[in-house]
Amino acid sequence: MRISELARRTGVSTHRLRRYDDLGLVTARRTDRGYRAYDEAAVREVTFLAMGRDLGFSLDELGALLPRYRDGSLSIDEMVAGLRARIAVVETEIAEREELRDRLVDHVGWFEQRRAAALGARSTKETP
Incomplete structure (x- = not known):
């Protein structure tokens, strides 16, 4: 099948498919x-890559798994372990983002206090 059909069947852009091809x-x-002419197995492989990318795995990580995925030796237990490891990474990223959000909120509060103090100082100077 041509690249356009592979793109249609997998939902992956032709640009991304060319990149996957260029990377081997x-x-x-x-x-x-x-x-380019792809065989039927490419649909399954591209779907594996696309799903992995959507879950946040790098192309290097997926490329390392792909040969075992192709030959059927990648076990469900290994895939679940990889997903659990990815969940741990995401949870760490969420905690870091929440900490950043808290610091941003604190800064907004600090600036609002400074503004209120400055406005209060002006109003007391204007009142006799």
């Missing part, structure tokens, strides 16, 4: 006219 993550044979 998926392979296509070339037609006589130089077009």
Whole structure:
């Protein structure tokens, strides 16, 4: 199948598919006219890559798993362990973002206090 059909069937852009091909993550044979032609297995592989990317895994991480995914030796237990590890990373990122949010809120409060103090100082100077 051509790249446009693979894109349609997987929901992955042709640009991204070309990148996967250039990185050696998926392979296509070339037609006589130089077009990429993918086999049916590419649908499954691209879906694996797209789902992994949507879950925040890097292409390097997915590329390391892909050969075992292709040959069926990547176990469900290993995939679950990888997902749990990714959850731990996301939880750490959430905690860091919440800490940042709290610091931002504190800064807003500090500036609002300064503004209120400055306005209060002006109003006492204007009152005889």
